Amino acid sequence: MNTQSHLKQTITVAVTGNPNSGKTTIFNCLTGANQKVGNYGGVTVETKEGILQHGQYTIRFVDLPGTYSLTAYSIEEIVARNFIIREQPDVVLNVVDGSNLERNLYLTTQLKELGAAMVIDLNMADEMKKKGVDVDLALLSQDLGAPVVPTVGTRKRGIRQLIEAVIEVATGKWDRPQSPPIHYGREIETELEKITHPIIERRDALQNSRAGLDNSLCMATSPHWVAIKLLENDKEVLRSLHDSRTRRAVSEQVERSRKRLTEMFGEDPETIIAEQRYGYVRGVSLAVIRQTPQSRMNLTDKFDKVLTNRVLGLPIFAVLMYLTFWLVFTVGEAPMGWIESAIEGLADLIGRHWSDAYVPALRSLVIDGIIGGVGGVLVFVPNIVLLFAAITLLEDTGYMSRAAFIMDRLMKWVGLHGKSFIPMLTGFGCSVPGIMGTRILDNRRDRFTTLLVLPLMSCGARLPIYMLIIPAFFAPDRQAMVMYSLYIIGIVVAVICAKLLRSTIFRGSPSPFVMELPPYRIPTLRAVLIHIWQRTWLYLRKAGTIILAFSVIMWALAVFPQVPAEQLEGLSGEQAQEAALRYSFTGRLGRCLAPVIKPMGFDWKIGTALVGAFPAKELFVAQMGIVYSLGEADGQSPALRDTLKKHYNPLIGFCIMLFCLLSTPCMATVAITRRETGSWLWALFQFGGLTLIAYVLTVIVYQTGILLNIGLG
Amino acid sequence: MNKEISLCELVDGGKGRIVRIRGKSPFKKRLLEMGLIKGEIIEKVKLAPLADPAEYIVKGYHISLRHGEARDIIIEDM
Numbered sequence: 001m002n003t004q005s006h007l008k009q010t011i012t013v014a015v016t017g018n019p020n021s022g023k024t025t026i027f028n029c030l031t032g033a034n035q036k037v038g039n040y041g042g043v044t045v046e047t048k049e050g051i052l053q054h055g056q057y058t059i060r061f062v063d064l065p066g067t068y069s070l071t072a073y074s075i076e077e078i079v080a081r082n083f084i085i086r087e088q089p090d091v092v093l094n095v096v097d098g099s100n101l102e103r104n105l106y107l108t109t110q111l112k113e114l115g116a117a118m119v120i121d122l123n124m125a126d127e128m129k130k131k132g133v134d135v136d137l138a139l140l141s142q143d144l145g146a147p148v149v150p151t152v153g154t155r156k157r158g159i160r161q162l163i164e165a166v167i168e169v170a171t172g173k174w175d176r177p178q179s180p181p182i183h184y185g186r187e188i189e190t191e192l193e194k195i196t197h198p199i200i201e202r203r204d205a206l207q208n209s210r211a212g213l214d215n216s217l218c219m220a221t222s223p224h225w226v227a228i229k230l231l232e233n234d235k236e237v238l239r240s241l242h243d244s245r246t247r248r249a250v251s252e253q254v255e256r257s258r259k260r261l262t263e264m265f266g267e268d269p270e271t272i273i274a275e276q277r278y279g280y281v282r283g284v285s286l287a288v289i290r291q292t293p294q295s296r297m298n299l300t301d302k303f304d305k306v307l308t309n310r311v312l313g314l315p316i317f318a319v320l321m322y323l324t325f326w327l328v329f330t331v332g333e334a335p336m337g338w339i340e341s342a343i344e345g346l347a348d349l350i351g352r353h354w355s356d357a358y359v360p361a362l363r364s365l366v367i368d369g370i371i372g373g374v375g376g377v378l379v380f381v382p383n384i385v386l387l388f389a390a391i392t393l394l395e396d397t398g399y400m401s402r403a404a405f406i407m408d409r410l411m412k413w414v415g416l417h418g419k420s421f422i423p424m425l426t427g428f429g430c431s432v433p434g435i436m437g438t439r440i441l442d443n444r445r446d447r448f449t450t451l452l453v454l455p456l457m458s459c460g461a462r463l464p465i466y467m468l469i470i471p472a473f474f475a476p477d478r479q480a481m482v483m484y485s486l487y488i489i490g491i492v493v494a495v496i497c498a499k500l501l502r503s504t505i506f507r508g509s510p511s512p513f514v515m516e517l518p519p520y521r522i523p524t525l526r527a528v529l530i531h532i533w534q535r536t537w538l539y540l541r542k543a544g545t546i547i548l549a550f551s552v553i554m555w556a557l558a559v560f561p562q563v564p565a566e567q568l569e570g571l572s573g574e575q576a577q578e579a580a581l582r583y584s585f586t587g588r589l590g591r592c593l594a595p596v597i598k599p600m601g602f603d604w605k606i607g608t609a610l611v612g613a614f615p616a617k618e619l620f621v622a623q624m625g626i627v628y629s630l631g632e633a634d635g636q637s638p639a640l641r642d643t644l645k646k647h648y649n650p651l652i653g654f655c656i657m658l659f660c661l662l663s664t665p666c667m668a669t670v671a672i673t674r675r676e677t678g679s680w681l682w683a684l685f686q687f688g689g690l691t692l693i694a695y696v697l698t699v700i701v702y703q704t705g706i707l708l709n710i711g712l713g
Numbered sequence: 714m715n716k717e718i719s720l721c722e723l724v725d726g727g728k729g730r731i732v733r734i735r736g737k738s739p740f741k742k743r744l745l746e747m748g749l750i751k752g753e754i755i756e757k758v759k760l761a762p763l764a765d766p767a768e769y770i771v772k773g774y775h776i777s778l779r780h781g782e783a784r785d786i787i788i789e790d791m
Binding site: 069071073102106232267268270271274275278304308309314401409410412514517 | 733737740746750762763776779
């Protein structure tokens, strides 16, 4: 690692630490709101970057994912590890939760082994004090070979000292004492040396050759560390040995060493190594902690007595989920209304000043296509802001892991993690924030499964469709039951799909549930605001552009080609609208689809309305109004209900709702899925898969209904 | 020498000393890294409302483990 002492104007600092160590809070203190969210190396793991100007120095902080270790166990750990090895940051800032020193120092030992120039941030200094823990900073610093700075991230204490320590280390001014390395015992060290040999040989050969060292894991870092990882059976490190001859030599030696050590200790080497590391950590902690913590019941234990109580846990959870839902959707309703009326106002304003006679196609593009599209993007913002406010509060207080603890039994049955519950629930309001909310899931398989089935949760936009159709075809005493059955069908299909996905493409043992239940903490307003801002901006920048593009395409499909003027003569306004839609691509597509959708009992008019409802599900109602020459209708329109009753039977009515529930997610969902998975492939898979499921199920229902003579009256 | 049992058999509020973890999965490595190593004392706090997972204390912090996962952790009842 970079330890030479030379004046550097730009300093790169990697921020590492355990989950719940307060790493993000420290990162926020260091960089303020001046952050950039990015995905590292094309994977779905996020890293954040922020710049701090301090005197003559420009310090670039990179917030790596929180990890307990640096093995190849999870994608987060690989990302963190690769960043430190490949990008060679000048300083690794290791945030350590001082109130949980032993487990946090386990990661520190591995950073030390990597040879990183570290600064230790002993965070939560206030909690340590409360617990009666007193740490000998000088001794700890000596043991770890790095400066140790106590901080209280939530109160911004110790931040200036932290920055100074970072600069000192980066500029080589900090006198790095030779701290003793971890000694794994004679037997293991002997084997490590044997594994190191071929690596060093290869390295020397490369150094003398013209190509020089590559920056693969094995070559860029200390051979001792590589040997330890290999002995721990780290396949990722072995794979990074590009030269096949060296790889063979190394892997043969590793096999021999592993076998030898397993015979000697009666345990696999990774167990022995982990035990030795913890042995070392324990030694350090015992030496530096001057006072043993009193074990008395703390506030967290008292809270958990109630919040995860056998009897009270579930009802409290239900209430909190209800509050979340209420916050996101009920509170969000008013600002959504403001955005809608502002957009309508703007469209009106332009419409009034831009005469219909002057370039009518461009006028329509601006008013219906672009302004309508921008409105379609902005209308989700209140939901997203409020959802991320709720999620940040739940996460930063520590309740999120309790929620997962409570719901895990249920979600495990589906093959998912307890945390999947919250995005799923959000899906009943709207799939877009729900899919964004799957970011709380750490495991990619869990996250993608949740995200793909999430549109099956009957969202708020389906409600107007139900409200139109149910009263038209079902007697008042049956209406609630029909509505309820739709929600249940959505959930059942989602469960089946999730199970299917988990046993096919996302096959693999269910992600284990070793989850820390961190102490309850008071979140800072600053953290909540930063998180909301990042999510909203990401949504607007990434998904917003796709939604806008879709809107313009859908607008064009509904407007072009235009009906020749002579055909419109003598038609009323509504009839002209109907003729225009029928003549457009949307209408043609609807008619093309007619034979395909016939087995579901749908005619071309329903087909056209379904195509036209792709921008947003609730548009189905307005589109039905247009195809029946009734003008733009809403869900309460009695004329439209009567027309439907005249043309269709209850079976078809039910099939329409079933198809709308299960089929094609709306275009905002497609856009957000594309963004959150990082690939169009997943978005198309979701789109196609759900449409196919909807088609098959609706055909089955319709044909069975006809066969058994149900709902034809 | 106390009787060896599996962690999932521990009663609420009971304590045990970890003897070993069965199996060879990467999951075992994760447990080791979280501090569930030989000789460590682990205490069961309580079960979740739906009877699975359960909450434990090890190395001074709280951790949640499913039954199936706790089954492979062998402890010495104290």
